[in-house]
Each structure stands twice: as structure tokens, then as C-alpha cells.
Amino acid sequence: MGIAVRYPKRTPDFLKRCHAAGQTRHTAAAALRPGDYNCLHQDLYGEYVFPLQVAILLADPGEDFTGGEFVLTEHRPRMQSRVSVVPLRRGDAVVFAVHHRPVRGRRAYYPGDYASRRQRSCSAAVAIRWASSFMTRHKSWVITPDLFEASLAVVRLAEGAMLLRGFALPVEVALLDEIERLVAEAPFRNMITPGGYRMSVAMTNCGTAGWVTDRSGYRYDPLDPASGKPWPAMPPVFADLATRAAAAAGYDGFDADACLINRYDPGARLSLHQDRNEHDFTAPIVSVSLGLPATFLFGGQKRSDRPQRVPLAHGDVVVWGGPARMVFHGIMPLAEGEHAQLGRRRINLTFRRAL
Numbered sequence: 001m002g003i004a005v006r007y008p009k010r011t012p013d014f015l016k017r018c019h020a021a022g023q024t025r026h027t028a029a030a031a032l033r034p035g036d037y038n039c040l041h042q043d044l045y046g047e048y049v050f051p052l053q054v055a056i057l058l059a060d061p062g063e064d065f066t067g068g069e070f071v072l073t074e075h076r077p078r079m080q081s082r083v084s085v086v087p088l089r090r091g092d093a094v095v096f097a098v099h100h101r102p103v104r105g106r107r108a109y110y111p112g113d114y115a116s117r118r119q120r121s122c123s124a125a126v127a128i129r130w131a132s133s134f135m136t137r138h139k140s141w142v143i144t145p146d147l148f149e150a151s152l153a154v155v156r157l158a159e160g161a162m163l164l165r166g167f168a169l170p171v172e173v174a175l176l177d178e179i180e181r182l183v184a185e186a187p188f189r190n191m192i193t194p195g196g197y198r199m200s201v202a203m204t205n206c207g208t209a210g211w212v213t214d215r216s217g218y219r220y221d222p223l224d225p226a227s228g229k230p231w232p233a234m235p236p237v238f239a240d241l242a243t244r245a246a247a248a249a250g251y252d253g254f255d256a257d258a259c260l261i262n263r264y265d266p267g268a269r270l271s272l273h274q275d276r277n278e279h280d281f282t283a284p285i286v287s288v289s290l291g292l293p294a295t296f297l298f299g300g301q302k303r304s305d306r307p308q309r310v311p312l313a314h315g316d317v318v319v320w321g322g323p324a325r326m327v328f329h330g331i332m333p334l335a336e337g338e339h340a341q342l343g344r345r346r347i348n349l350t351f352r353r354a355l
């Protein structure tokens with residue numbers, strides 16, 4: 001369209017550009033209830049906008065709701081706006097221009113934002129009336145709350161526990177660089193539990209003390225037992241992220257002295273446990289997810305309390321403290337997958353006040 005912006009070939013590179021400009025929010029999912037509507041709008045939320053957008057209909061028109069047409073309007077220079085109603089069925093996706101679309105002129109395509117008299121911009125709207133049978137037929141994916149939740153950047157898991165979606169994304173490159181450096185100094189290893197089992201999660205540490213386990217028990221050790229040397233120092237970008245995430249969840253002044261680095265390969269899991277080897281339980285735990293997605297089990301004060309299953313994605317941060325500090329938690333066996341930056345792995349950083 002003759003515009004100066006060039007888009008990288010790979011999504012992660014485009015995301016990096018967006019994150020560097022402070023655009024870290026995920027795409028929203030909208031669930032409309034009877035009588036709801038979504039006004040004509042354009043999804044332009046920052047300096048960097050990918051020119052195409054996809055909307056997918058998850059419910060059956062006629063069966064689950066009436067109305068709810070997907071409407072696109074196009075503003076045309078010196079002409080009336082053109083309105084298109086897109087007849088979507090369940091599972092259909094519509095790909096449309098977020099803002100401008102190329103229009104073939106007599107000699108060339110018009111640059112979308114070249115001249116206002118030639119500019120064509122598009123807007124989308126949808127209004128929905130759900131059939132009352134919908135919620136009963138689709139109990140298995142009661143979409144309204146879940147889809148609203150999926151669009152929220154901050155989710156309260158329990159009193160004292162918050163999920164901050166994408167909170168670590170602005171520093172993901174620095175985190176991954178530091179992890180590579182730390183692991184060269186103190187490699188991942190699969191430690192042995194006091195009961196004699198080899199943990200499926202490979203671990204290492206940085207900070208003043210590192211969490212270790214062997215036949216003699218769980219503890220914090222200022223030295224890496226594998227090398228006999230102190231653990232690598234905590235990189236400032238780690239400590240700063242932990243402090244900011246804790247503050248965002250309501251815990252001011254968190255000063256982590258230990259960071260356990262967990263590596264999950266497909267199949268690796270962490271069974272329900274409490275983090276209880278720290279001296280100071282007044283400080284929260286800050287846990288950062290990188291790489292492949294995982295299901296976090298977030299239970300209660302008793303091991304037998306049924307845990308919530310919380311999907312965690314690259315860049316998500318969970319903070320739990322205060323009344324949630326001793327909550328049982330774990331990670332379900334990691335599913336196979338390939339992450340753009342980390343490949344077949346999930347890496348988790350768990351920040352604690354250990355000493």
C-alpha cells in the first residue's frame with residue numbers, strides 16, 4: 001500500500017517490536033450476553049498494529065442466539081459508507097483489515113493512508129441475542145466468564161494470589177539472555193528427593209542461596225553442591241521484575257534473595273507442594289513462566305483441597321503471599337509443543353525471600 005512500515009517475517013519479532021513500545025496486552029476475546037452489542041470500532045491500541053485481524057464465531061447462529069450479525073463498514077472517499085453484514089456460522093473465521101485496505105486504482109493500489117480523500121477505513125461491529133438454551137447446552141465450555149477472564153491481564157486466583165498475564169513480556173529477551181548465561185555457570189540438574197526419587201524437573205539457582213534437595217532433605221544452600229562454589233548472583237533484571245510483579249499484586253518492598261530456575265521438558269511435572277523452606281513467610285512467592293504453556297495447579301491450605309487449573313503462558317507471572325502464601329500448588333505434566341524462543345521447554349523462575 002506504499003506505507004513505510006515493514007512487518008517482520010516471524011511473529012515473535014513483531015511481538016518484540018510491540019513489547020518494546022509497551023504494547024503487551026493479549027488480544028481480547030469478547031463474550032456477548034443477551035442484549036449486549038459491540039459498537040462500531042477499530043482495534044487500534046498502540047503505535048504498532050498488524051494490518052489484518054481475525055474474528056472467529058464460537059456459537060451457533062439461530063440455535064444459540066439471534067441477531068448478532070458481524071458488520072463491517074467501509075468509509076469511501078466522496079461516497080457513502082459501505083456496510084457489509086458477514087454471515088458467519090459457528091467455527092467460521094473472518095479476516096479483515098484492521099484499519100485500511102488496499103484499493104486498486106486505475107494505475108496502482110492506493111496507499112491506505114496516502115490521502116484522506118482516497119482513504120478507506122474499515123470498522124467492525126457485532127450485536128448478539130443468546131438463545132436461552134445456549135448456556136445449558138454448552139455447560140462444558142460455559143464461555144461467558146471464561147472468555148471474559150481470558151481477556152483480562154490481571155486475574156485474582158484467591159485472596160492474596162494474582163496472575164499477571166504477560167507481565168514479564170517487556171523483559172523477555174533480557175531474561176532469556178541471562179538464563180543462558182546462568183545455566184552455563186550452574187547447569188540444570190535433576191535433583192534427588194529425600195525419598196530417593198529423581199525429580200522430572202531439572203533445576204538450578206541464582207542468588208544468595210539456592211534451593212536444593214538430596215537424600216538428606218530439602219534446604220537452601222549458599223553453595224552449588226555440584227561445583228562447591230556460590231550460586232551465580234541474581235541478575236538485576238530478575239530482581240527488578242520480581243519486585244515490580246510483587247508490587248503489582250499488592251506486596252510492596254519484595255526483595256528476593258533466591259531464584260530457583262526450573263526446566264520442564266515434555267512430560268515433566270511438579271506435584272502439589274507448599275514452598276516452606278524459606279525463613280520468612282511474610283514475603284510472597286513470585287513465579288515467572290517462559291516457553292511452552294503449562295497448567296498450574298493452585299489448591300488450598302490442605303493438600304486434599306481441589307486445585308484450580310490455571311493455564312500459564314510465556315510471560316505470565318503468578319504472585320502468591322499473605323493468606324495464600326502456604327497454598328498447595330504444582331504443575332501438570334508438560335504437554336509436547338514447540339515454543340518460538342525456547343523450543344520444547346518451559347522455564348520457570350521462582351523468586352523467594354529465603355534467608
Ligand SMILES: O=C(O)CCC(=O)C(=O)O
Nearest residue numbers: 260262275287331348350
Ligand atoms: O513451575 C512453576 O510454575 C511452579 C514452580 C514451583 O512451584 C516451585 O519451584 O516451587
Ligand SMILES: [Mn+2]
Nearest residue numbers: 273274275329
Ligand atoms: Mn512451589
